[in-house]
Amino acid sequence: MTSPTPTAGRPAMSHRQVLQALSGLILGMFVSMIATTVVSTSLPVIVHDLGGDQNAFTWVVTATLLTTAISTPIWGKLADLMNRKVLYQGAIVLFVLATAAAGFAQDTGTLIAFRAVQGLGAGGLAALSQVIMADIISPRERGRYMGLFGAVMAVATVGGPLLGGVITDAFGWRWNFFVSLPIAIAALILVQTTLHLPKRAKVKARIDYLGIVLLSAAVSLLLIWVTSAGTSFDWWSTETVLMVGGALLGAILFVIVELRSSEPLIPLSLFRNRTFTLSVIASIATGIAMFGASVFLGQYMQLARGATPTEAGLMTIPMIAGLLLSSVGVGALITKYGKWKPYLLVGSVSLIAGATLLSTINYDTNFALVSLYMFLLGAGVGMTMQNLVLVVQNTAKPTEIGVASSGVTFFRSLGGTIGVSVMGAALATRVADLVTSTKDDIAAAIAALGDKAPYWAEQLQSGTLPQVSSMPEGLRVLFEDIYAQGISHSFLIAVPFAVISLIAIIFLPNAPLTKMTTTERLQAGEADLATVSVPAGMGTLTATGSTADAAASSAPRARDDG
Structure with a gap:
């Protein structure tokens, strides 16, 4: 008699079947990225046309990041229920x-x-795509598929600014917000027809x-203070x-409530x-x-090198190239060799x-050097972003995959939100100080404009x-010099966090990647429980044998409790 494996009744998916199942997720991620990046190069034009200042520019970005961060753990919790x-x-x-x-608007x-x-929607797309991947792909195999997600993100990040x-x-910035509608419809159809998830036990939400x-409330108050302090008060x-x-x-x-809640x-x-x-x-x-x-x-x-929105999209390609090459290449290497820590360190x-x-x-730095700097930053993001989620999913309890995955994504989004707010506040303060210190030069430049001087003074x-x-x-x-100094100054804020x-990655436990999907780990856990529950002398050999065979057919589960 052949002992059942942890995936009894559900054979392992082939590479083609996995790609079919992921196609809707990948297109959904592409929708999210393209809708976000398509306006990135046009934001200076948008904010100018709507009469906004540097704080408004920062909040147009921060508002999305803030609600993404806050909603991510909510979507993750819903995913477990x-x-x-x-969803x-x-x-x-x-x-x-x-x-x-x-x-x-x-x-x-x-x-x-x-x-x-x-x-709010972006938080769901970010959290749920990771959770669903864990349902159908083991951590050991997930590297190359995460590389695909990284490649899609890179393509959207390159194509979005260029398209935007x-x-x-050619048509005006408002059309940037409508371009993702047909792609979203296609993503919904693909998800409906290709994504078939294993059935899970119903849980009362x-x-x-x-x-x-x-x-x-806590995150919003913090961000409003960071953005407004030094300017509004x-x-x-x-x-x-x-x-x-x-x-x-x-x-x-929040901590007190989470400690007392039955479903935190x-x-x-x-x-x-x-x-x-x-x-x-x-x-x-x-x-x-x-x-x-x-x-x-x-x-x-745009503000320091005088580029148009289209040119700005082209000029950021080196950063995206770094992200694309590193995410796809490292994902394939992790799947092939099962090693992840060296790539995170690099x-x-x-x-x-x-x-x-x-x-x-x-403002006049050799663009070849700027391109190299952008490539290094993009490569760093590509090697770390998706793989940190992979490492967490590898050691999390299968019943907590949703909250664990969304937890990492939440703090990444929260870090980005606070980072953009602090960098934007630093930029606004630095620009204001530089304008004040060069007011005589600015006044002289305006005076030299003759009839156009009143117009630019008013602007x-x-x-x-x-x-x-x-x-x-x-x-x-x-002003190119002023904004270049302000923006370069704001990048200093990212250095200590990097x-x-x-340091955190150096101390990460180097646990091997399991070859079991989340569904298989849940079934293996149920088999273990059944073994313990069988009365003495009744089917002990069969139950124990099944569990042993199941364990032998997969890599040991990586656990890390501290």
């Missing part, structure tokens, strides 16, 4: 409808609001609503005390797992580098090098984010 396929389809619909609605406040709703620049220059409110002020105090109080209450939003027991804790720390730095670079490099190209070093070198750029006094490329020569050179990421 409800139908994951339906993923709902996330696509929510994301794309909010994106299309943003195209009708008439002011920066409305745009920020729709971008916030967009982030062309659309903005219990949502930690109080935890959601407290987490949202002083760093040391009543507003600072209220906002920082409120954020700390919200965080403390983020189970704090996850932090007993050293792999999870260190991966979270490393993910924060990766998020800061990834989101900060994507936001401020596009601004550097990636974190590359992250430090890229962020440090980008903090030295000026600069309005506080609206300027279109540097349209300025007269003398004025343009001054160093912390390297």
